[in-house]
Amino acid sequence: MVVAAALWCVGVFTTIVLGMRLRRFYPELAQRVAPGFLHKSIRTDIAGMKFILRREYAELDRPDVVRFCDFHRIIFLYFLFVFTCMIICFFCYAAT
Numbered sequence: 001m002v003v004a005a006a007l008w009c010v011g012v013f014t015t016i017v018l019g020m021r022l023r024r025f026y027p028e029l030a031q032r033v034a035p036g037f038l039h040k041s042i043r044t045d046i047a048g049m050k051f052i053l054r055r056e057y058a059e060l061d062r063p064d065v066v067r068f069c070d071f072h073r074i075i076f077l078y079f080l081f082v083f084t085c086m087i088i089c090f091f092c093y094a095a096t
Contacts (some may be wrong), residue, residue, distance in 0.1 A: 004086055007079040014072040015048075022066050052076060 019034035033048040051057060053076075057069040 001086065004079070004082045006084055008066055011072075011075050011079055014068070014075055018068060018072050020037060021068065025065060026060065049076075 008032075015034075019030065019036065022030040022034045023036070033044065033051045036046055052069060052073045055069075055073070057066055060066055
């Protein structure tokens with residue numbers, strides 16, 4: 001539970017920083033995947049997840065942004081794994 005909370009906090013932080021970097025260096029891309037907190041919708045959230053999971057950022061010309069996207073992707077995948085394990089454990093424990 002603590003690991004999931006820590007991964008969630010790191011994930012929120014990296015999402016905010018990634019959005020700021022995309023808005024600074026790639027404003028047209030940021031409109032599609034990271035428009036900011038006031039303009040968020042399910043469509044932009046799904047577009048952001050596709051952007052990270054499909055590694056669409058690999059073609060970007062700034063290596064620091066690509067490395068940060070790789071880090072964000074790893075955190076996202078770890079969080080999904082830990083969260084899935086936590087849900088499975090919850091349902092197995094509730095069934096007994």
